[in-house]
Amino acid sequence: MLQYRICVDNAAAHQFRVALDIPVTGPGALTLRLPAWIPGSYMIRDFARNLSKVTAHQAGHAVAIDLVDKQSWRIFPQQAGTVTVEYQVYAFDLSVRSAYLDQFLGFYNHSSLCLEVVELSEQPCQVAVSVPEGWRLATGMPRLSGSHFAAGEFRAENYQALIDYPVLMGPLNIHEFIAGGVKHALVLAGREFADSERICADLAAICEYQIAMFGHQPPFQQYLFLTMVVGKGFGGLEHSNSTALLCSRKDLAKPNKAAIDNDYRTFLSLCSHEYFHSWNVKTLKPREFLPYQLQQEQYTKQLWFYEGITSYYDDYVLHQAGLIDQATYLTLLGDTIARVYRAAGVTKQSVAESSFYAWTKFYKQDENSHNSIVSYYAKGALIALCLDLKIRLSSQHQLNLGLVLKDFWQAYGATSLGTEETTFVDFVDQQYAIQLAGFIDAAVYDTSELPLAELLAEFGVSLLTATSADDNSVVGKAVTPTHSVSLGAKYKATGAGLELQTVYEHEAAQQAGLSALDRIIAIDNLQVTDATLKEMFERYQPGQTVTVHAFRRDELFSTELTWQAPLQCNKVLKVTNPQLLQGWLR
Numbered sequence: 001m002l003q004y005r006i007c008v009d010n011a012a013a014h015q016f017r018v019a020l021d022i023p024v025t026g027p028g029a030l031t032l033r034l035p036a037w038i039p040g041s042y043m044i045r046d047f048a049r050n051l052s053k054v055t056a057h058q059a060g061h062a063v064a065i066d067l068v069d070k071q072s073w074r075i076f077p078q079q080a081g082t083v084t085v086e087y088q089v090y091a092f093d094l095s096v097r098s099a100y101l102d103q104f105l106g107f108y109n110h111s112s113l114c115l116e117v118v119e120l121s122e123q124p125c126q127v128a129v130s131v132p133e134g135w136r137l138a139t140g141m142p143r144l145s146g147s148h149f150a151a152g153e154f155r156a157e158n159y160q161a162l163i164d165y166p167v168l169m170g171p172l173n174i175h176e177f178i179a180g181g182v183k184h185a186l187v188l189a190g191r192e193f194a195d196s197e198r199i200c201a202d203l204a205a206i207c208e209y210q211i212a213m214f215g216h217q218p219p220f221q222q223y224l225f226l227t228m229v230v231g232k233g234f235g236g237l238e239h240s241n242s243t244a245l246l247c248s249r250k251d252l253a254k255p256n257k258a259a260i261d262n263d264y265r266t267f268l269s270l271c272s273h274e275y276f277h278s279w280n281v282k283t284l285k286p287r288e289f290l291p292y293q294l295q296q297e298q299y300t301k302q303l304w305f306y307e308g309i310t311s312y313y314d315d316y317v318l319h320q321a322g323l324i325d326q327a328t329y330l331t332l333l334g335d336t337i338a339r340v341y342r343a344a345g346v347t348k349q350s351v352a353e354s355s356f357y358a359w360t361k362f363y364k365q366d367e368n369s370h371n372s373i374v375s376y377y378a379k380g381a382l383i384a385l386c387l388d389l390k391i392r393l394s395s396q397h398q399l400n401l402g403l404v405l406k407d408f409w410q411a412y413g414a415t416s417l418g419t420e421e422t423t424f425v426d427f428v429d430q431q432y433a434i435q436l437a438g439f440i441d442a443a444v445y446d447t448s449e450l451p452l453a454e455l456l457a458e459f460g461v462s463l464l465t466a467t468s469a470d471d472n473s474v475v476g477k478a479v480t481p482t483h484s485v486s487l488g489a490k491y492k493a494t495g496a497g498l499e500l501q502t503v504y505e506h507e508a509a510q511q512a513g514l515s516a517l518d519r520i521i522a523i524d525n526l527q528v529t530d531a532t533l534k535e536m537f538e539r540y541q542p543g544q545t546v547t548v549h550a551f552r553r554d555e556l557f558s559t560e561l562t563w564q565a566p567l568q569c570n571k572v573l574k575v576t577n578p579q580l581l582q583g584w585l586r
C-alpha cells in the first residue's frame with residue numbers, strides 16, 4: 001500500500017507539503033510521475049511544473065533521483081523497506097482543475113498533489129490529510145479515520161480512483177440533504193451570503209429527477225457539491241461521487257428571494273450538468289478512455305455525445321423538475337441555437353472533429369475561433385434535442401432520449417464497457433428499431449444544418465429569427481435593436497476606442513480590412529468612445545460608407561467601411577400549439 005501524507009506547509013505562500021511512503025521489496029528503479037491533464041478537462045496542463053524540492057530517502061539515507069521528463073522522476077532504492085519521497089506543491093490555480101491554497105481555503109485534486117508510482121499503480125492508496133486549526137475538510141474519498149468532515153485518513157483503491165476524489169478544506173459551510181434516498185451535501189468555501197437551505201431544496205429536486213431518470217440507480221453511495229465561492233468565477237468538474245465547483249457569490253440564492261434569477265439559474269444549471277456526468281462520462285464513457293492515459297493527449301470523437309447530451313439535460317432537468325418555467329427554458333434553448341449559428345465556425349467544423357481537437361482548438365480558443373470551430377457542447381446539446389424529439393416521434397411518444405439513455409447506461413455504463421462511435425446508433429436500432437444513422441452522419445460528422453425547425457414544429461414550436469440588439473449579443477428572444485447598422489465584429493469599448501475582439505468572416509469590419517485587436521478611434525472623423533457609441537450606430541443606414549480610423553498595434557491607419565444591415569441572429573422559440581408541446585415539455 002502507498003501512503004501519502006498531505007499537509008499545509010505555508011498557506012500564505014500557497015504551499016502544500018506531501019510525503020509518500022513506498023513499500024519497496026528490494027533494489028530496483030521505480031518511476032514517479034504526475035498526470036499532464038485531468039479527466040474532464042481536455043487540455044495539457046503539466047501539473048508537475050508546480051512541484052519542487054523532490055527528495056527521497058530510505059532508512060536515513062538519501063535515495064538517488066533521476067529526472068526523466070517534464071513530469072517523471074526515477075528513484076533507485078538500494079534495499080527492501082519503505083522509501084519516503086517528499087516534495088512541495090505550489091497551489092495557486094483558483095480553478096477546479098488543479099490546486100489552490102491560501103489562509104482562507106484550500107482545494108486540490110490528487111492529480112496535482114500525489115505522485116503516481118507507475119510500477120505500483122494498482123495498489124491501494126492511503127492518504128492522511130491534516131488541516132490548519134479551525135478548518136474542516138470535505139471529500140468523497142472513503143474515510144478510514146477522523147470524524148465527519150474533519151481531517152483524517154482516507155483510502156482509494158488505486159491511483160486512478162485516488163485522482164477522482166477532489167478535496168476542499170477551510171472553515172467550510174456544510175449543508176446535508178437526502179435526495180433519491182442518497183446522502184448529499186452542499187459544501188461552501190469562501191465568503192458567501194447564500195440561502196443554503198433553499199439551494200439544498202432546489203438541488204434535491206434536480207438530483208431526484210436525475211436519479212429517477214436513470215432508473216433509481218445512482219452510481220455513488222453519497223455525493224458532494226464541493227463549491228468555492230469567489231467574487232467572480234465559474235467552472236465545474238465532474239467526479240465519481242462529487243463535483244468541484246467554482247462560482248460567483250452573486251450566483252448563489254440570496255435569502256428572502258423567491259424567484260430564480262439568471263445568476264442563480266446559472267449555478268443550478270452548472271450543478272445539474274456536473275451531476276448528470278455521474279452517469280454520462282464518469283461511468284458511461286468513450287472506450288478510448290478505458291483507461292485514461294494522462295501523460296499526453298487522449299483523442300476521441302465522442303465528446304459531443306458526453307458533453308452535448310449533458311448540456312441538453314442540464315437545463316431540461318431544471319424545467320422538468322419545476323425550477324424554471326417553459327418560457328425561460330425555451331429562451332435558454334434559443335440562446336444556444338443563436339450562439340451556435342452566429343458565426344462561420346459551424347459551417348467549417350463538425351462536432352466529431354471539434355471533439356477530436358478539443359485539446360488544441362476548443363480549449364485554446366482565440367480571436368478567430370468563432371470563424372473556425374464549433375462547440376461540441378452547444379451544438380452537441382442541439383443534436384441531443386434533435387435526438388430526443390426524433391425518438392419521441394419515431395416511437396409515437398412511447399420513448400424519449402431519457403428512457404433510451406437509462407437502458408443505454410445499463411448496457412454500457414453500469415457494465416463499464418464504454419462506447420465506440422457507432423455504439424449508440426446500433427443500440428437504438430437493435431433495441432427499439434429506430435434508425436438514427438442517417439441523422440447522426442449529417443449532424444455529427446458533417447456541417448449541414450440541423451433539422452431543428454422541422455422537429456420543433458412537430459411539437460408546436462416555431463423557430464423564428466429576430467434582429468440582435470447589437471453586435472455584441474445574440475440571444476434566444478426578441479429584443480429591441482439599439483443599432484440601425486451592424487459592424488460585423490464583437491468589440492469592447494475602452495477609453496482608447498473600440499477594441500475589436502472577434503471579426504466575423506465576410507461581414508462589414510472584415511470587408512473594410514479591420515482585424516481582431518484593432519482599436520477604432522474615429523468613425524467619420526469623430527472620436528469613438530463608450531459615450532458616443534450608441535449615437536454613432538444610430539446615425540447611419542445600411543449601405544452607407546464611412547471613413548474609419550484605427551490603430552493596429554501602435555500604427556494608425558484609415559479605411560472605408562460600408563455598414564451592413566443589423567443581423568437576424570437571435571433565435572426565438574414561439575409556442576404555436578401548447579397541446580403538441582405537452583409531448584415534450586411538462
Ligand SMILES: [Zn+2]
Pocket residue numbers: 273277307310
Ligand atoms: Zn460537462
